[in-house]
Amino acid sequence: MPLLTLDNLSLAFGLQPLLDQASLTIESGERVCLLGRNGEGKSTLLKIVSGEVTPDGGTVRLDDGAVLAVLPQNLPAQDRRSAYEVVASAFPETGSLLSQFHALSQSADEQSLEQLMKVQERLEALDGWRLDQKVTAILAQYRIDPDQTLDTLSGGWQRRVLLARALVGEPDILLLDEPTNHLDVPAIAWLEEALGQFRGALLFVSHDRAFIRSMATRIVELDRGHLISFAANYDRYLELKEKALEEEDRQNALFDKRLKQEEVWIRQGIKARRTRNMGRVRALKAMREERQQRRERGGTAVFAVEDAARSGKLVVETLEAGFGYSQDQAIIEDLNITVMRGDKIGLIGENGTGKTTLVRLLLGELEATEGSIRLGTNREVAYFDQLRAELDLSLNALDNLAEGREFIDINGQSKHVLGYLQEFLFSPERARSPVSVFSGGERARLLLAKLFSKPANILVLDEPTNDLDVETLELLESQLVEFAGTVVVISHDREFLDNVVTDTLFLNGSGKVANYVGGYSDWRRQGGRFPAEERVGKPSGKASKSGAGKAAKPQKQPTSQKPVKLSYKLKLELEQLPGKIEVLEQDVAQLQTEVTATDFYSRPSGEVTAALDKLAEIEARLEQTMERWMALTEQAT
Structure with missing residues (x-):
């Protein structure tokens, strides 16, 4: 029995339906890439599968007992939860209790102790400690600091935490919408490796061709409201798609030629009308209706660069x-x-x-x-x-x-x-x-x-x-x-x-x-x-929400070399750097809040440019200050 079945789904927001009796089945272990032009409804289809959107018609069936998880397309803004809390939230009640337990265990007052005992009793009743072990294990597997808050992580590390949250519940099928957007190449490579180890089924939307080639075992295209499956890898899909379009054009040309002939026949003179075949007339009406209902494939963008006079050599x-x-x-x-x-x-x-x-x-x-x-x-x-x-x-x-x-x-x-x-x-x-x-x-x-x-x-x-x-x-x-x-x-x-x-x-x-x-x-x-x-370590440093994050902080490696003694000037600099880093992080956080506001880009363009330039400048200064602190720290150890 298929793991996921979409049966005759229909959905329309305007004149043309996004989904028109669309059907699809996905078996366990498949990695299915959903392709289609911008605006065809790919993200909407994923939301229908996850239950966020209700279709106008049709059904979505998940195999009995199967678990579905989603890796969201958009990264969270200003999420101050720790990585542990985010991953534990995959288990709604138990995750909340585990987060409470970890917070209360840091307090020493009598009231907190009493509340801690109540939370512990409830966790034991829900087998919460087993889930705690699963959360801790996947955080360790992905080298995530459980105490790091999400808003201090780069886009790549945020994506890593969200994937851990999606997979900690051991889902049977995972949905991903443009998972590589705003990630750098090492983060994409890590994502490919992590998903390659996932034994469940994948249904993902992506336009990153290298990522598709690496991950997809089947291509499904959403085209004019219909889902067309190609049991092939990406390169083979391109060949089959080209042949399918050529055949569609040929069939449409034959149909249009026949329709034109029938239109000429129906308009012939009196003699032809006396011998008119009414069955043929009805067939012509049906052809007209079929031609009217045909959804033409959308055009391809046509553009060229406006050339200026040649620059100097x-x-x-x-x-x-x-x-x-x-x-x-x-x-x-x-x-x-x-x-x-x-x-x-x-x-x-x-x-x-x-x-x-x-x-x-x-x-x-x-x-x-x-x-x-x-x-x-x-x-x-x-x-x-x-x-x-x-x-x-x-x-x-x-x-x-x-x-x-x-x-x-x-x-x-x-x-x-x-x-x-x-x-x-x-x-x-x-x-x-x-x-x-x-x-x-x-x-x-x-x-x-x-x-x-x-x-x-x-x-x-x-x-x-x-x-x-x-x-x-x-x-x-x-x-x-x-x-x-x-x-x-x-x-x-x-x-x-x-x-x-x-x-x-x-x-x-x-x-x-x-x-x-x-x-x-x-x-x-x-x-x-x-x-x-070549680096193994924990994530560190503030990051912009556009994904322009900083690299992970390397762990100290044991060395047999004799430590280099810092001069008085360098020791003084090392003592002052944490304060500078804190001030820069506060400035970055303040500017990030400003540029992510909903009305930011409605300001005069000069103000927008100045704010973005200032943010880039301070982020660069923060990066260099962090690297300087790390270098001096390694010399001092």
Whole structure:
């Protein structure tokens, strides 16, 4: 018997149904990837399976006794619970009691002791200590500090805690919605390894092609309300899908030709009417109805980069360049690179290693604190921001793009703004909707439309692949490859980097930047490794909620070397650093609260940019201060 059965599900929010008699079965142990274009209803389908959304019709059946768990797409904001409390919450009553027990056990007053005994009795009745062992065991397995609060963890470590919560109940099926968004490559690799050890069934939504290739044993596509299953891996699915579309086009062409012939017959003269076959007339009416009900496959986005005049042959050259917010806090050191017109540069590194700082140096937005940077001539830069700060959520798509214009010039051609937006799959009605109601994929497409409407010979893209469906992603890749100007990309999408970039800059987190020829796979073949792949430790440090977190704090390793005695000056610095770290963490937390407020992006753009720049600056200072404290601590031990 199937583990999960979806039978004739129907759901509609507008004129076209998201689900139209959709059916699916999943067996135990399968890893099923759910694909589909942005807006097809993939996330909604997962919510139907988990019980968050009730369909208009049809049924969802889970095998008797089967347990279902969900790894949420969005990370929690300002969750001050400890990792232990989060994981224990997988068992609602028992988890609450275990959290109370741990809190009360820290108190010594008589009232707390009395309450502790009551909680202990209830836990024993519910077999709570066995569940406590399971929570403790999975925290240890994932190397999670049980006392670390969720709001102090990076996006990758938060995802790790949430996965522990999902798996501690030993579910039979796990649902995941875009689990790799905003994770760096080491975090994605860890997630792949953890899910590979899960023996239950997986149903997940993802547009990360490398992740899909690694995880999926079957592909299911949501297309125009129907679920189509392909018993194949991702590459085989692409072949089968292409053949299926060709066959669909052939059948539609034959149907339309026959319909046209029947329409000619019905309109023939008097002689034909006297011999008209009424059965044929009824068949024609049925064909008309079938043609009217046919849902055409949505168009593919069509866009091109607006070329500016060519930049100088040299785009930027650095000589022993470095940057830091103070003398002992270098983020970039000894940078020696030359970027020429037409280069496609990819930046990789763990979150918090200074990739955005490096880009700002190359663009001339920051001035090197050591060495020199020579900028080329005639540079026209267009910037794609992963936080979508360029979009005003209070305005609609039309006003965000047009900025008061009715027509825009694209490569020498004048285009109506609505027509231009239709090339990015925005209908006139959707173009007049406020951006605040757009999905992540729609916001990404709108930002691309805005980016490509301005003349540029240098494109800078910060995590452009998040939320884009595969078809739009592949079109973006082809446009970047054909673009005659220079491209600088920050991305954790391994396949995107392989398909686009010609050179890779790797930031190891200690200020060093290494230059490699080729993309991500070429970097790996040349011995490239992330520090996290060689580091075992606990998570530490504040992190931005966009996932720009800090690396885990390494555990002290035993050593046979004689400790180095610190000078008086270094001892004094070591004593002062914890206070500095505390102040910086408070500043980061305050700014994070500000930028995650619902009305933040409705402020004037100057205020938004200033706040984001300040947050990036303080986070970088915090990172460098933490690294300095760790280095001095290791010297002193």
